[in-house]
Amino acid sequence: MHGPGYRRRRAGRGFAYYDLDGSLVKDDERLDRIRGLAIPPAWKDVWICPWPNGHIQATGVDAAGRRQYRYHDQWRARRDAEKHERVLDIARQLPDVRDAVKAGLRTRGLNRDRVLATAIRLLDLGAFRIGSEQYEEENGTYGLATLKRAHVSVRGERTFYSYTAKGGIDREVEITDRPVATVVRQLLERPADAGEDLLAYQTEDGEWRDVTSAEINAYLKEISGAEITAKDFRTWTATVLMAAALAEAPPPATKTARKKVVSAAYKQVSEQLGNTPAVCKASYVDPRVVDRFEHGETVAQALRAADEALSSGGMADRDTQKVLEQAVCQLLSA
Template identity: 35%
Template structure:
């Protein structure tokens, strides 16, 4: 399973269902069984409107544990549908019950979106370098500078809603007061999530110049671009994600920089401690701490949100070294450094293994 196939599965639910032996099911495209109140119990009718009396079928439906409060319940007529039931909850929202294998497959694809990001990263970096050379203070030059900062420091992208509700700052919600520039050096200080102080420094003459120019533009936000009429516009997280999609054509987002950076830090630590005398659990904790350090997160947040779980599981299962032996000799991919190239190939090995196990169980 390569990244091209993964990308196809990510955006094609029907193909995804068929890959694991499920039927693509939809209440909009097929008739289903219906649920009806019968005293204190439920009765069910088939697609022809006949009451179902087969006890085995009734038990299979009851095992779905459809909430009693749901209205307009639709039940897939077969047990192999990727959606097994739908209904409307008390707040009028449509809800779904998915086949367990479908949930496992989608979780697996979600875990390995990082492969799509890693494969796209050279293209992103090439675009950043190209757009940094533009004249003026237009949309592409400013966003290129912001993405260079994200790629180099793993700063959180931020958004206005989170800033207003939590007073938590990210790249798009920085102000002039958060920045100090000195030639090619830039220092950033701000309160991140949970009010934790964050301090970031970097050196890049081109990016530092764009940051300094940004400070000279009046406005509530540091990063603004000027349109063709000279009107200023604050750059939002939506702008950045649209730019990334425009460049890559796949489902990557600003958050993926942090996930990539956190996993890369953990991966690097595990490589350095393949043959250590330390206890396995201690090395794994240190790996998560390495991720937390580059991201400015707590250990628990880094582990739950930014370190790929299967990399840690491979180390715990003592097959990390055998997998790493298969990737350590790969040629460095253009646009990635050697360790990033190794990580990308390591993830491909893990995904292929997990995907094969899932297919065997289908």
């Protein structure tokens, strides 16, 4: 990190902190602020902002050699609010994106558009992380773009995905979708010398090309005309799942009961996403869903309507998703 700042050095079982001029920081006010940042002990090359209102409060290098950051709470809250508002805007555009995906899936052969449309449908239905070639190489973990054929199986209209996700979490995903199953089956049946990655398409000259995470994001922008990323799908899915989990819970009678419901909902959503409740809360779920729940507002009515239609055979799963998403949009826009 460039610029003046405090430095951290190991001192016995703890750490000592040094001022801009190299002198030891001793006063309680500054030490309390620094300790309050909860900088992980494993971080190296730690830099600490000398000003309490700086938007980046600290940086360091983690055990994997990645630069990490601690942001000011208010700055982080503002950025998170902007992120969720942007994702809400994107959610309103999803019907058009899904129409473009349907068109891509209707093409024939394992061409670029059909395979990339399948990737977007999988993001939409499976809440996959997109993954990266770097994480696969360094950590042996996978996301959608790096899934191997060995991770996937097909039975009828159902596809099954079993792999090690980010953080070493074993993830199992089941998706029921006929167009996806058709394409995935063809991808699994392609020649053995066409590569071990699941997602690959055949160019006009007959060569096989593996799909990359950058290509999936580029295709999303291409069909939407907007700055949509794979992570936006996952963020929106987390918010919708949280809204549904809170709506399904019995109305809590006390503040303690309400906290337990929220905690259980975060746990449920994190299991569906393949991460932890803390990560789910900090990085994915729009906090306005919880705020509305605490004020007695949920999407319970939309959920009941969808369930009734499903039980009478009058609504497909995709229609259920549409009804629920519209209700969440209305809830967050209120």
